Amino acid sequence: QVQLQESGPGLVKPSQTLSLTCTVSGGSISSGSYYWSWIRQPAGKGLEWIGRIYTSGSTNYNPSLKSRVTISVDTSKNQFSLKLSSVTAADTAVYYCARDPGTTVRSWFDPWGQGTLVTVSS
Amino acid sequence: QSVLTQPPSVSAAPGQKVTISCSGSSSNIGNNYVSWYQQLPGTAPKLLIYDNNKRPSGIPDRFSGSKSGTSATLGITGLQTGDEADYYCGTWDSSLSAGPYVFGTGTKVTVL
Numbered sequence: 001q002v003q004l005q006e007s008g009p010g011l012v013k014p015s016q017t018l019s020l021t022c023t024v025s026g027g028s029i030s031s032g033s034y035y036w037s038w039i040r041q042p043a044g045k046g047l048e049w050i051g052r053i054y055t056s057g058s059t060n061y062n063p064s065l066k067s068r069v070t071i072s073v074d075t076s077k078n079q080f081s082l083k084l085s086s087v088t089a090a091d092t093a094v095y096y097c098a099r100d101p102g103t104t105v106r107s108w109f110d111p112w113g114q115g116t117l118v119t120v121s122s
Numbered sequence: 123q124s125v126l127t128q129p130p131s132v133s134a135a136p137g138q139k140v141t142i143s144c145s146g147s148s149s150n151i152g153n154n155y156v157s158w159y160q161q162l163p164g165t166a167p168k169l170l171i172y173d174n175n176k177r178p179s180g181i182p183d184r185f186s187g188s189k190s191g192t193s194a195t196l197g198i199t200g201l202q203t204g205d206e207a208d209y210y211c212g213t214w215d216s217s218l219s220a221g222p223y224v225f226g227t228g229t230k231v232t233v234l
Contacts, residue, residue, distance in 0.1 A: 037223075046124060047159075047167065047210055049223040060222050096166055105214050107223055108157035108172035115166050 002027040004097050004113035012120050018084040022097030022113055029078045030055050035100035036080045037109060038071060040093040052100055053080055087120045094118075125150060126211055126226035133232040138201050142229045144194040144211035150224060154214040156194040158187055161208045170209075171196065203233050
């Protein structure tokens with residue numbers, strides 16, 4: 001079955017760019033009609049959808065983060081990535097990647113990666 | 123702040139039933155499919171319900187979902203101690219200020 005694993009620095013300095021990668025195993029990122037999403041969760045708080053990418057490269061982003069977010073896909077490595085620029089302490093959170101088997105305006109997330117904690121601090 | 127409102131907490135004794143509401147609007151729940159997620163302490167969320175009322179393979183039928191108008195409901199019957207977790211609803215939102223995808227505020231289920 002498909003599994004997802006996030007990786008990247010656990011500590012990022014304020015004003016710098018947060019970069020995370022999600023590696024997909026157990027299946028090809030290009031097979032099937034899937035979107036690939038990033039979701040985050042500050043400690044003790046709820047879930048926030050960041051954005052998603054289709055294997056064609058088309059993306060959708062959360063309007064509140066759109067100016068700072070870039071999601072890309074590397075099908076040769078079976079990975080997709082998140083870049084969040086100009087980070088502040090408010091971006092400290094556990095970041096999850098997830099597969100979205102839905103359609104253009106219909107989504108659900110399954111499976112999820114285990115999550116990775118990113119702390120923004122000097 | 124989330125545009126989908128859930129009660130902060132619900133509780134019941136083992137074997138009982140709980141329901142969790144998710145209240146939205148015509149720009150989200152009213153015109154889109156709802157999914158539900160269970161997040162056990164210290165773990166990643168897990169899909170429980172998609173397309174309002176469908177259960178993925180492996181999810182017991184103790185979990186059910188429904189939608190009416192601009193609200194959705196998750197039901198858990200035969201409550202077990204292992205059901206103690208946070209539960210989130212989610213759906214698409216067509217308003218310019220939110221979304222495209224939004225999660226609910228989350229509900230903590232406590233088994234008494």
